[in-house]
Amino acid sequence: MSSELDFENVEFSTPMMQQYLQVKKQYQDCIVWFRLGDFYEMFLDDAVTGSRILGITLTSRARGKDGRIPMCGVPYHAADQYLSKLVKAGHKVAICEQVTEPDGKNLVEREVIRVITPGTLLDEKSLERKQNNYVLCVSLKNQIVGAAAVDLLTREFLAGEVRLDADKTFFQVLSELHACLQPAEILLSPSCPAVDAFKTSTLKEWKLYIQFPSKKLAQTGEIAPTTLETAAALISYLQYTQKTDTLRLQSIQPIWQENYLKMNRSTIQNLELFATLHEGHRHHSFLQTIDHTLTAMGGRLLRQWILKPLTDQEAIEERLDSVAFFVQKRTAREELRSILKEVIDVERLLGRLNLGISNPRDLKNLAHALDAMLHITYVSKRSQSPFLFDGHSISIAQQIIDLINRTLSELPPIDPHKGGFILEGIDQELDTWRHTASKSRTWIVELETTERKKTGITSLKIKFNQVFGFYIEVSNANLTHVPSYFVRKQTLVNAERFSTPELKKHEEIILAANAESEKREYDLFQKLVAHVLETLHPLQSLIKQAAELDCLLNFAHLAEYAHYSRPTLTASGELNIKNGRHPVIEHITKDQQFVPNDVTLSTKNPQLLLITGPNMAGKSVFMRQVALITLMAHLGSFVPADVAQITITDQIFVRSGAADMITAGLSTFMVEMVETAHILRHATVKSLVIMDEIGRGTSTYDGISIAWAIAEELVKERKFGPKTLFATHYHELQALADKWPGKIANFHMAIAEHQGKPVFLYKLREGGASHSFGLAVAQLAGIPEPVIERAKTLLKKLEK
Amino acid sequence: MSIIRPLSSTVIAAIAAGEVVERPAIVVKELIENSLDAGATKIAISASLGGSADITVSDDGFGMDDEDLKLSITRHTTSKIFAIDDLNTLQSFGFRGEALASIASVSIMTIQSKMSSAEIGYQISVRHGHIGEVIPVGMPNGTTITVEHLFAEQPARRKFLKSSAIELRRIIEVVQAAALSHPEVSFAFTHNQKMILFVPKKQTLLERAVHLFKQSPQTLLHVDAHFQNLRIFGLVGTPQLAHQLKQKQYLFVNHRPVHHNALTAVVKKTFGALLDPRTQPVFILHLELLPSVIDVNIHPRKELVRFVDEARILENIAQAVDQALKQQDLSFHYTPSPPELAMLHDDNKASVPMSNLLKSVTDAWQVTPPAQTEVMQIDNTYLLTATPPGLMIIDQHAAHERILYQQFLTTFRTQQLQQATSVLDPAMVIECSAIEAQLLREHLPTLAKIGFEVEPFGEHSFKISQVPLLYVGHNLQQLFAELLEDFAGDGHPVSLDSVSQRTIAYLACRSAVKAGDYLSQHQRQALITQLATTEQRFTCPHGRPTTMIFTISDLEKMFRRR
Ligand SMILES: Nc1ncnc2c1ncn2[C@@H]1O[C@H](COP(=O)(O)OP(=O)(O)O)[C@@H](O)[C@H]1O
Ligand SMILES: Nc1ncnc2c1ncn2[C@@H]1O[C@H](COP(=O)(O)OP(=O)(O)O)[C@@H](O)[C@H]1O
């Protein structure tokens, strides 16, 4: 930018602009919001950028010798929405507040109280309700990638490290993290290579940042060095943005999960777990279809569950037992769900409390939400639910509710500085101030009566307005009766306004007492917050349990409405599904028209189903439904099938021909091969592999040969091959079944023909498909008749 | 292999009923019955615009092959009977082979069907009687029938369709009856893409009834009695559930929903003294008996049956119900549930204002108590008094709230404030918090209109120098504190008019006597007298009832005098 300022050399003559410049120098990478009275003002280049993004008028004010300075501002009471807009546009905003009261003489002192960045946006209205808002920090040192992520409002804290190797590049690690966490902001250490695919920023202060928190973190337990460094840097960054040393994060959880069913980025995308492949929409994603949770916490947890499917059979059965209970006990389920429906996002509320941006109303809402937890406990006990909140947390919650309700008025104001929310009898000092003010007020009202009597002016009134304070108003007709001790303040058209020294005195008493009690109330509020924060841990644990309950009830609700049944989990290595359905496609298909399918797969007979059939025959839907049913069983959910025997699975791989990663600059075929290589290297006997149209991205003969070789590799004895569904439109591959009898079996999606057009039956049948209906599909799609005719002749020639 | 066959002309002559399709609900009924006849375990019904735009019923029953598909839409073809004697062993709902043909002649009907033994499903369409060809389709086992443009070419009949809401209600009735006839089958009903009703598979009759009617299971008593060649089972509602309309009376004969006046009357008679004669018992009764001892062929819509030995059946019903009523101690607390008129769907509930409903029910009470009658107050909350029809109980807060609301409304509208206000000297000061002050400022104009003179007096204080006469002697500090709470709960007002309405409602609520306030004998009488002349006196402004009446016969029943 040409107008960019050279902060070292520019000078302003007015003290305020000098102060501004001081601040701006420290926060050059931020837009500085400079508090002036009721506005946050932006100056110079910030004003230009700000006005453009926010669509507000850019003005310029004459500033004495400094000439005209571009500026624009937003009113402080509507700041949140503007702030979100700027941050979402990719900017950081440093909020510079007045920290001393204006006294009319000296320049007000100002300080940056918080820096807002995409990952530290705290305004709930602009955050996704059912999704975490993470800042991710990544470092690279000696081929080891360290990663740490924090959600400031839910206080979740993840960290860990991995070693890079031949098929795990830095970029891959980063994009896996990105797929799982969907961070709002990514910070890189200076040692990381540049990345184009995602927006990232490099932490230049790395060296400085890693110093202090490291020591503290190291005390909390055994942490590997790169992890420690990365976590420390992230903490420093957050402390810098929040201007506080105490973030009170939850204890560190591993960012790379062990002991969970693993799915990589392309599996997550191909199964459309969180967004559809084509449009990237959330609508009709797996999560959206199965998510009927009622609280924001439940919604976020369900998403986390999907990324961390259990592999411990006992843990899964425990969830399934709870779900089964709630499927059975409809009344209890409905009752609990109706309570949860009213529960606000207390998790983020606690987060705001923790960061010191809460208000009295929040505390009251907290009490309400905790009250709902007590109610849930009551209903759970009465209905003999296997899922009960832990007693300790509940008794803490009870204490907090009592404390809040004892201290705060029923409907406290939002602004903690404005007073009027602490109940009487809580604090003597406060009560005294209030009493003082109220005595003077009563004196003033009574003055109205006494002065009427004294002067004989019955229409005499004592009034109040913001400008003049209290005054006595006498209409022109009665002016003759006005006594001498009335001091004239203002003359109106038909009345005059007066004061008396005593009135003035009482007015001052009121003002002073009000100011004192407001201050006192604010202190008391802070004390109350501090008190609540002492119980952060048990309250957090209670909220987590409520979120879990929400998820379990969700599964039960879903089981009933969508006719799911309880899966049986085994360690047999066999997968057996009767009348399985695809949870999403079934939901979209209207009038129960979805065709269910059976499947049996094992470690040997058959271990690989080779599925042939033309486009649109239902191959992909079928294969994905097997993956999703397997996944759901590991979540502890009932599944869309009549019978599902699911063996504990360590990884699910879904490789699909069409998905691309053009952003990474790789060709479709290259991506396909990289991912396939990854599967061949990592799949185990406990994995489920889905290969959809492999070899599609290259020439036919290349494609056939590669697909052939890959299929063989997957069933080779020494590999203890993974259970595999392998869809292809290369009919030549059917010969594989003869070569690997027992291991590879031919299946196809059944098709009927009607007047030369295919009719898709969506039913999986044994044996290979006879011939391709590609032409018929083309016809169905409306390709002009002459083109079809020509293709038919060509096909005949080729087939000879 | 086809199993549908044309009936012989003699059979046709004996059973044919002619035209049966009159309205969407009948289409739904016939289609559901076919699905149930086909052994379905899951039936999904959807419709739009009360079924006049489209109706779809899909099931997972045994389906039809291509041959049957063609035959199913011809008149007098059925798989359910072949000779007239087959009616003696009839297990199905259908037997005339007319429904699909009739529906197809007045709509565009598409049937898709697949048998579980078949690879392929088939589809056929009939456009206003013109039959299309059979084509193969991929689909799950079962049958899906879609009926669109019902009566599009019969404007005369289309004209007789009621509003979409009414037709919808009839469809709901049909679906509900079917759901109670087969509690093991899952039903889902969607109207205009919105799920209206869902019941899962494999419920017991009790579970199903509780699910559908949101009634607590304790209020439903089991009936189960065996007689020679007859089993009677089901549920009867405890007397508390009785109400004045013949709703929730379901009778099934071999699962078929039927009407039978004599039978209904017997059930009521068996309740006898337990029931107010003007109210109707709730029951869901299933009769299972040999098809040979009933005649189902007496009504075009198959809604009636005739019993060969009606007298005995009535007697057995009486015994069965009596047994059920005796198995439980019914000396209950009389809890007349608020008149259960609203349907189970919010949709319909919203369309009928609660006050209207109550009015129609409480119409029996048109009398005010004689002025001298003693009025009792219990729990400082309820007023009890004798009226000619019986014991009247009034919720003092709800009643007073309504009285004040109407008064304020009148004052507000007519602006006759002069006589009705009183000046406070010295004035009163109230203090509030910052937001409360803001809220109060917004509401000052309305308050002024109903006679309050309130002015800002200090930053967050107000001076009250004049109040409506009504308020003299009241605790204004508290009134305003509560009023402010209500304002605050509402967020920002939208328009002045709705603000006024709400302010008045709040004022009425806040200034009314509270539950827990002691009232003098004079106040009690005054309240009742005023209520009697108040408009919309049966509910408070928030829709709760103000008055309950226990008629003499209610009392007689409670004390088992009858
Ligand atoms: N089991 C099924 N029942 C009903 N419709 C299905 C089924 N499977 C697939 N479909 C429909 O067919 C379309 C194509 O399926 P898809 O699996 O993508 O085909 P393929 O992978 O063979 O090209 C899906 O979008 C869906 O609408
Ligand atoms: N949902 C269905 N599933 C299987 N068969 C059906 C279904 N609906 C209709 N049919 C067949 O079509 C025939 C004609 O139906 P309908 O006209 O309703 O006459 P009815 O039910 O009296 O036999 C039935 O006898 C039955 O064989």
Ligand SMILES: [Mg+2]
């Ligand atoms: Mg029928």
